[in-house]
Amino acid sequence: MNQFEFLCPKSHSYGEFKQEILVFNDNLREFATRVQYISSLAAHIKIFFEKVYQEICFFWQQLESSKSQLKIND
Secondary structure, three states: OOHHHHHOOOOOOOOOOOHHHHHHHHHHHHHHHHHHHHHHHHHOOOOOHHHHHHHHHHHHHHHHHHHHHHOOOO
8 A cells, every 4th residue: 555545545435326426526535635634734833723714614615616516416
């Protein structure tokens, strides 16, 4: 297992295959990775918590926007 596989593991999907869900799944993983990195920076006091909150809100808005554009139901 290389470093990338360790940091970004892939799991199997279940249910009906749809391209939109696959794209959203990738967007969700990217969101989780970004939150993890920015939280780590905050924990090591490289950035302030207010900035972390703003960045996470921005990432969340991007994720919600992608869900709307892909027309994925709840």
